[in-house]
Amino acid sequence: MKLICCFTFLLLNFPFPAFAETSVEDLLDKVDELYRSDSSHAAMEMQIVTENWERTTEMEVWSRGMNDTLIKILSPRKDKGIKTLKLGKQMWNYFPKINKVLKVPPSMMMNSWMGSDFSNDDLVKENTLAHNFISKLEAHPSEPDKLYFIVLRPKEDTVTVWAKISISIRRADLMPVEQIYYDEQGEKKRVMEFREIQQMGGKIIPTVMEMRTLKKNSKTLIRYKSINYNPDFSENIFSFNRLRRK
DSSP, X not given: OOOOBOOOOOOOSSOOOOGGGSOHHHHHHHHHTTTOSSEEEEEXXXXXXXXXXXXXXXXXXXXXXTTXXXXXXXXXXXXXXXXXXXXXXXXXXEETTTTEEEEEOGGGTTXXXXXXXXXXXXXXXXXXXXXXXXXXXXXXXXXXXXXXXXXXXXXXXXXXXXXXXXXXXXXXXXXXXXEEEEOTTOOEEEEEEEEEXXXXXXXXXXXXXXXXXXXXTEEEEEEEEEEEESOOOOGGGSSHHHHHOO
């Protein structure tokens, strides 16, 4: 979806300067901004795979900068019309069957979104890596010549369940490859891979993100089917009125 997502800023489609001339914070900003511009409109598919069942969800997603996101479920039929709205650091869900808008409290931001391996926070990007984590560049454990390796630890005021996050980024074009999440005991809990890098909407982006929850033996794939950057849409699209509109 961070359906978002989520999947949130502007990635320029030309080579970045050498790493020595680019700070770790700048690199993290590029990861945060990978799928966004001043605004965007995307069609996405989310496939959830568990040991016992599979489900595919079609979505339409609008974004404005890092702060505003609207997600609308198109299928399956039982979920059609469910919407998620994120304004700043607040988030609401609309359920058409009961015609109610329910606010998502901060305590539930780390909960699963629509039964997927992505959390509410992952998909609406409440946390941005560069601003909410202390970052350090280290040698990549297996491919130091090909990949940058950034280790992040949360700042004291950052609300997160992750004690550490590591990110591998390709040196050649600064595309993210893998993101690993660790708990307070240093145990690896989730792994997100970025795949199928191609041009879409005038940018080069990984069009598939796969999140695996290791203990649950489950995974969720988010696939961009199309994306349009800086489209024309109404300013009031990110509003409670639009949540209830069909």
